[in-house]
Amino acid sequence: MSRSARAIPLDCLGPHARQQVDNVLYGAAVQKALRAEKKANKYGAKRTEVDGIVFDSAAEARRWSVLKLEERAGLITGLERQVPYAITINGEHIAKWIADFRYVRDGQTVCEDVKGVRTPVYRLKAKLVQAIHGIRITEISA
Template sequence: MSRSARAIPLHALGPDALRQIDNVLFAEREREKLRAEKKANKYGAKRAEVDGIVFDSAAEARRWSVLKLEERAGLISGLERQVPYAITINGEHIAKWIADFRYVRDGQTVCEDVKGVRTPVYRLKAKLVQAIHGIRILETKA
């Protein structure tokens, strides 16, 4: 750091300076929210927020809420979201598939994907994930 640009501890700043910093940070967060909203999904899915988590679709957010209730009730355990699986063939990375949710039900690991549209790319990835990892994807309709 140069001599002219010394770090000043936050506690040394006055209330006006702290308010300005807070306003700048708030504006940056709001800009990020607007940017996220502007990115339109080509299939019409709208982003939704639950428990402070932003989901790619309202259907995925609703499913998360149901799975959280099931976890609290002890029906499932180890609930995770956005779990990546590599699609590697003959040592070469081809693609990756990201499970919307993964959890354990009745001793079995379940990989779940909330689907509104089953695209050709998704269908291919699902077959590859099953062949490579032995995972059968549970599809939940949006």
Template sequence: MSTWSKTWYENRKKQNKYKACKVIVDGITFDSGREAKRYNELKLLEKAGEIENLSRQVEYVLIPSQKGETRNERKCSYFADFVYTDKKTGKVVVEDTKGMKTKDYIIKRKLMLYVHGIEIQEI
């Protein structure tokens, strides 16, 4: 394998199937550059006092685990990229940085609204 081909192949392995590369900011690994950029923006908003209680990768259980007669089903969860409180409105905001809206994500977005009454903000 030529040097160029080997370099291209190694870089390709680091991307996920949607061509997003992992990025590290402040020692935190993000799934994409878009998510890392949004994290930096939110940190600035938090520092400016516009938002508070910034959290990342917050789990929301959509369907709890279930035990059947023949098999057990694991819980189904949605992990929000970012959750914070908007100080102007006092509302909790759940954000997801999306490049590609998969079928799984769309179903989980609908379940978030149905189960928790939370509408996800897509960035």
């Protein structure tokens, strides 16, 4: 049985029916707002903005500020952030690791990762990046 939908003015409804409509509309609005909220980081990191750049954590933002000062002072050159490294074995892409920062100090390339928690996945990726790319990751404690 098919019916065409018709709009019914809310003022035609009794108080109980109006309350039900309000509950449905309010519930939908609350659900939409909850979906819009960003999921909190499970390790407690808070996104932080510095120099118009949004960092995954306040510790990473602080490190960026220090490295920018070192770059201005001429202690480091070629400062980059979020540099990806492919983890490929026997021609098959397994994963990627993203360095928080990469720069050159005293002629040596340095790859840094700001770490609050050294997860098992991170430890494995760090070993693979070292084995494949010959890169030793410098860990900066949060």
